[in-house]
Amino acid sequence: MPRLFFPATALLGALALVPVATSAMAAVDSNSYREFDEFLDVFNRVKADYVDKVDDKTLIKGAISGMLASLDPHSSYVDALDFDNLKIQTEGNYGGLGLTVSMEDGAIKVIAPQEDTPAGRAGIRSGDYITHIDGKLIYGESLDEAIGGMRGKPGSKVALTLVRPGRDKPIDVTLIREVIVQKPVKWEVRGQVGYININTFSENTGADTRAAIMAIDKSLGHRPLGYVVDLRDNGGGLLTQAIAVGDAFLDHGEIVSQRGREKTDIERYYARPGDDAHGLPVIVLTNAGTASASEIVAGALQDHHRALIMGEKTFGKGSVQTVLPLGPNTALRLTTARYYTPSGRSVQEGGIEPDIRVPQLTDPDYKTRPVFREADLRRHLINEVKADNAILEEDTKDDPRFTATPEQLKKQGVEDFQLNYALKTVARLGGPVQVAAATKPKAL
Secondary structure (H helix, E strand, O other), rough: OOOOOOOOOEEOOOOEEOOOOOOHHHOOOOOHHHHHHHHHHHHOOOOOHHHOOOOOOHHHHEEEHHHHHHHOOEEEEEEHHHHHHHHHOOOOOOOOOOOEEEEEEEEEEEEEEEEOHHHOOOOOOOOOEEEEEEOOOOOOOOOHHHHHOOOOOOEEEEEEEOOOOOOOOEEEEEEEEEOOOOEEEEEEEOOEEEEEEEEEEEEEEOHHHHHHHHHHHHHHHHOOOOOEOOOOOOEEEEHHHHHHHHHHHOOOOOEEEEOOOOOOEEEEEOOOOOOOOOOEEOOOOOOOOOHHHHHHHHHHHHHOOOOOOEEEEOOOOOOEEEEEEEEOOEEEEEEEEEEOOOOEEEOOOOOOOOEEEOOOOOOOOOOOOOOOOOOHOOOOOOOOOOOOOOOOOHOOOOHHHHHHOHHHHHHOOOOHHHHHHHHHHHHHHOOOOOOOOOOOOOOO
């Protein structure tokens, strides 16, 4: 297959392709050689005495995967299928369900469903565990095998069994596979407010965000009162596109910096002159599924006081991954840097705290549903500098603005409380305009 190349520090947890130094072994000291001897001893013992015959390729791949898994949750071995997956994430389409999943202790865990896909419409949530595919238990299978079972010919059916933390019984859903087309940006006009939903950072997200701003102006015939930028459940993507989206709302200043092992290993990225949103009020919606590239955008706009961050604390993934080629179809995905917001904050572990914490009252399970973030992952990187803007979860507990029940909100026609609250806030900031019902969402 053709080799997939990414721009330098591309995917966030950012990916880049960098040549591997052939002289790396020169730095190995005598202690390391002793460790290699022990590894070879184990390798030979397994080859000679394991109950079933095992080929060298399987053992070496397992050893590499285990070594990387011992570092952090985001370093991994990339085989040919992984390259295909990366290509799908950044530019391609596929037949499937629209799910981002990971492996956790032998179980398949949902990172996030993609909006307007079979998985999204079926109500699958971040944090769900997939235990069966078409009635077959998949616990202990590889991540690749599970992904292969969920992908397939558009129009075909697949049954999933889910375990949701906080629920006593499994959840069974039957979905029909579709061609999953990445539509990273959607926009609508609500009253006099522009709503921009960014669900991933693929190769056209920056350009599509700028196009959405212009389309909103054209739809209204004038500039809106402001914008709501929805980054909820956006798990990240390309660093270049996170920078481009931040640049669309900033006319100067640093957007993000990334810092490697050495103190001098720092790269900074800056906004170009010109604010596509013309300085109008901006609210960025976040939740626990807002991760990585999304946190770069939220952090940059927050630090520059260009936007209010509203909703819930973000995921807290502040690391950069680089793809180092090993061969024509294999590579090493290695965590090589941490990224920092313009004020020098690392979001690793702590995430981005919202300026205004707003619970999702229209979710009947919002009080009891477990929330998973970077800090819950085994061997996650430690944040050396803790954020000092922490907001206690209890801050909104007795807030009279947030006492309505899902049933009461439904009677009022409110299907998404966080979005409704953000739209009304922008309308108040921009002028006395009533927030009207949504137009039909438009994808770019």
